[in-house]
Amino acid sequence: MRYDFSNLSALDFEELVHDLLQNAWGTRLELFKSGRDGGVDLRAYSNGTNLIVQCKNFAKSTFSNLRAKMRDEELPKLHQLEPDRYVLVTSLPLSVSQKDELIALLSPYVGSGEDIIGGNELERMLENEEEVVKRHHKLWLTSIPVLESVLHAAEHHQTRAHVDRVAQKLPMYVQTPAYSRAYDILENSGIVIISGSPGIGKSTLADMLLYEHVANGFTPVVIKGGLTEGRRLATGDGPFIFHFDDFLGETNLGDRPEFLGRREDSDLVDFIEWIHSNGRHRFVLTTREHVLSDALQRSEKFRMHGFAQERSVVTVADYGRDQRARILYNHLWFSQLPAEYLREVLQDNFFLKIVDNKDFNPRIVEWLASYRRLRSVTPERYRDHVEQLLENPHEIWRHAYRQELSHAARDLLSTMHSLSYVVYLDDLESAFGRLHAAALRRTNQTDVPAAWRTALKELEGSFINVRDYVVDFLNPSLRDFMASILDEDPDVAFDIVASATRFHQLERLWRGSGPEGPFPPVRKRLLSNPNMLVSAYQSVLEQPNLRWIKGARGIIGHYIDTSFPERAQTLLLMRGELPEITPVANKAVELVKAKIASWELNIEDVTGILRRVATKEVEIVLEDVVPIFDAVDAQLLSARADDWVSLFELRKVLGDMAEVHLPSFDASFTNFQESGLYDERLDCQDRDDHERLQHALVNLQHEAKVDFSYEIDEIEERLSDLGDDGGAISSFSRAGASDQDPQIASAMDDNELRQMFSTLTRD
Numbered sequence: 001m002r003y004d005f006s007n008l009s010a011l012d013f014e015e016l017v018h019d020l021l022q023n024a025w026g027t028r029l030e031l032f033k034s035g036r037d038g039g040v041d042l043r044a045y046s047n048g049t050n051l052i053v054q055c056k057n058f059a060k061s062t063f064s065n066l067r068a069k070m071r072d073e074e075l076p077k078l079h080q081l082e083p084d085r086y087v088l089v090t091s092l093p094l095s096v097s098q099k100d101e102l103i104a105l106l107s108p109y110v111g112s113g114e115d116i117i118g119g120n121e122l123e124r125m126l127e128n129e130e131e132v133v134k135r136h137h138k139l140w141l142t143s144i145p146v147l148e149s150v151l152h153a154a155e156h157h158q159t160r161a162h163v164d165r166v167a168q169k170l171p172m173y174v175q176t177p178a179y180s181r182a183y184d185i186l187e188n189s190g191i192v193i194i195s196g197s198p199g200i201g202k203s204t205l206a207d208m209l210l211y212e213h214v215a216n217g218f219t220p221v222v223i224k225g226g227l228t229e230g231r232r233l234a235t236g237d238g239p240f241i242f243h244f245d246d247f248l249g250e251t252n253l254g255d256r257p258e259f260l261g262r263r264e265d266s267d268l269v270d271f272i273e274w275i276h277s278n279g280r281h282r283f284v285l286t287t288r289e290h291v292l293s294d295a296l297q298r299s300e301k302f303r304m305h306g307f308a309q310e311r312s313v314v315t316v317a318d319y320g321r322d323q324r325a326r327i328l329y330n331h332l333w334f335s336q337l338p339a340e341y342l343r344e345v346l347q348d349n350f351f352l353k354i355v356d357n358k359d360f361n362p363r364i365v366e367w368l369a370s371y372r373r374l375r376s377v378t379p380e381r382y383r384d385h386v387e388q389l390l391e392n393p394h395e396i397w398r399h400a401y402r403q404e405l406s407h408a409a410r411d412l413l414s415t416m417h418s419l420s421y422v423v424y425l426d427d428l429e430s431a432f433g434r435l436h437a438a439a440l441r442r443t444n445q446t447d448v449p450a451a452w453r454t455a456l457k458e459l460e461g462s463f464i465n466v467r468d469y470v471v472d473f474l475n476p477s478l479r480d481f482m483a484s485i486l487d488e489d490p491d492v493a494f495d496i497v498a499s500a501t502r503f504h505q506l507e508r509l510w511r512g513s514g515p516e517g518p519f520p521p522v523r524k525r526l527l528s529n530p531n532m533l534v535s536a537y538q539s540v541l542e543q544p545n546l547r548w549i550k551g552a553r554g555i556i557g558h559y560i561d562t563s564f565p566e567r568a569q570t571l572l573l574m575r576g577e578l579p580e581i582t583p584v585a586n587k588a589v590e591l592v593k594a595k596i597a598s599w600e601l602n603i604e605d606v607t608g609i610l611r612r613v614a615t616k617e618v619e620i621v622l623e624d625v626v627p628i629f630d631a632v633d634a635q636l637l638s639a640r641a642d643d644w645v646s647l648f649e650l651r652k653v654l655g656d657m658a659e660v661h662l663p664s665f666d667a668s669f670t671n672f673q674e675s676g677l678y679d680e681r682l683d684c685q686d687r688d689d690h691e692r693l694q695h696a697l698v699n700l701q702h703e704a705k706v707d708f709s710y711e712i713d714e715i716e717e718r719l720s721d722l723g724d725d726g727g728a729i730s731s732f733s734r735a736g737a738s739d740q741d742p743q744i745a746s747a748m749d750d751n752e753l754r755q756m757f758s759t760l761t762r763d
Helices: 010-025 063-081 096-106 119-126 130-135 137-141 144-153 157-172 177-189 202-215 227-233 265-278 289-298 300-305 321-333 339-355 362-368 379-391 398-404 407-419 425-443 451-459 477-488 492-499 503-512 521-527 530-540 564-574 579-597 603-614 622-634 641-661 665-683 687-704 709-722 750-761
Strands: 042-046 049-056 085-090 191-196 219-222 240-244 282-288 311-314 464-467 470-473 546-551 554-559
Touching (some): 010 042, 010 049, 010 085, 085 096, 130 137, 137 157, 137 202, 144 202, 157 464, 177 311, 191 202, 202 240, 227 240, 362 379, 407 503, 492 530, 641 687, 687 709
Antiparallel strands (some): 042 049
């Protein structure tokens, strides 16, 4: 196996060599904190022999640099220490002649070529030490074969881009007790909800769980648009690991289509039940703790199901002094910060002030280690700047946004925020061009040449990520920040309205400007020009909500906008404050009807809005959605098992009105029992299809009070014929923390931290 030792810091490398040589030699080695007893990294006394091991991670350096380092700095120390035996271990691959040069240089302390271990020999030794490799999870997860297999598994565009970003962050990752806690919940139940405050590390923890599972053979599915998208992306035999970041929304908007913000909590419960019944898949979700608490109070479905018991809360307490120090150290080690900034961190032990700050936050560490975000901060002002961040972390983006970004760059961020969904580069360019032009007209400014390319270059790496033609915010907190910009400057909303290319851009403005939204001043601005708003909704009403992309498993639809039933609901609800929107709302209802008739929408896609209307969860009367009922009734003969589960739930809430609005219900369900179910079983192609149908029949049996046990048993037999590991949650080799994990050790004192950070001067 090939390893990239450059993903290991100096400390990581020392700890790896310690464990490797201790196993290989069968000798207990003493691991020193970096810098203590100059020239000694590892030491052992055996049969009166004093053995010293020196570790040099020169993976991305040259032999001449290594030789100079040994000659000028390490050899004088050797003359003082006078060990009986000296072993040099380096990640730099060495030729025979290069070894001979080092032997001659370090003589008489180095006795033979066996005492010079290069990177090529390290790789051969690691082939026989699987336990050591797995204990040092960064080494294993960043090995070349694992990286290649992980990226190969991430076939879908948005998933591959996400997994690639996780791989880039692996060298900085530090394992905390929260990882083991979340991992155990995930393995025991198949799902885990990671909650906590903003910036505490929820997304990073979820990313590491995702990555490790993919490295062990799971196929990743990163959900951006909604749970329906997750199901559609899960094609093939799996097993799958689903990743849904901020699944309840990032700013209390319910920022996901067909989900809690649209009162579709039952979708999540059903998805979780499918994961539980399947047994092979995993589901990792993240949310902010206060948002989850609010959702549990509002949703009876959530309370009754009790899924929140499978959550792991990440808190500041998970970051002990060692973990804080390691997080800061790793970010600085792998940063592009010039030496003068690192000296500022080391001077007067300033790093201790960061590590011990009561408001320590991984997000702040990520910021202070990013040179691109600090380009306007001189080395002399660096410490003052960091102290300001520690004192007021909520202002982490504001200075750069207000003082450093061009008008075009700010407009690009506004465009990103308005789109919200996964954003493709070509879509973003088009939407930005329209919004930027609208902003220039409103502010009476002139455009600058190449505004798009200049803005993109300005923001990439500091505010946004661009990978595989997919663009995303560098950090989830940027969405919160951009919401605060709208709150401060509501006129920006007019730029979005004037340039909108997607329904969701307008919907996000409307929902976010409600009484409980993050930018309520925007509502007054929107209502001050109702004709402009109505015209904008009219122009985006029929825009597609899916983008079709060809992959290894065929053409897959990715959500890029609000679903058509949700558009109809939003517009119908707006009539109370904006009566002028009524014709557009009626057109939206007719559009849904037409899409059901043409099979562009399934029955299951529209029962949510009908159920909400029937239960009066929304201020819409049944008469408003009669065309949708008519379209559903006309398609009942073609309804499948999943559809019938939703239909029975709908009939239950309709009560006596069911016969009026769904007159074909009983006859069509009888037809499903007699022939439709048989046809659906014939359509099942693989294990996943069979499992989904089985799960749907279990639910339908409960809802319809009809016995499907024969069909369920037959599917179970078919699953047995297909092989695999049945319904039990599978286990796999874990690279998680062990009792001996060097990253979870006893607390370090100030002197040990000083010694650790002294290595930031680098070799």
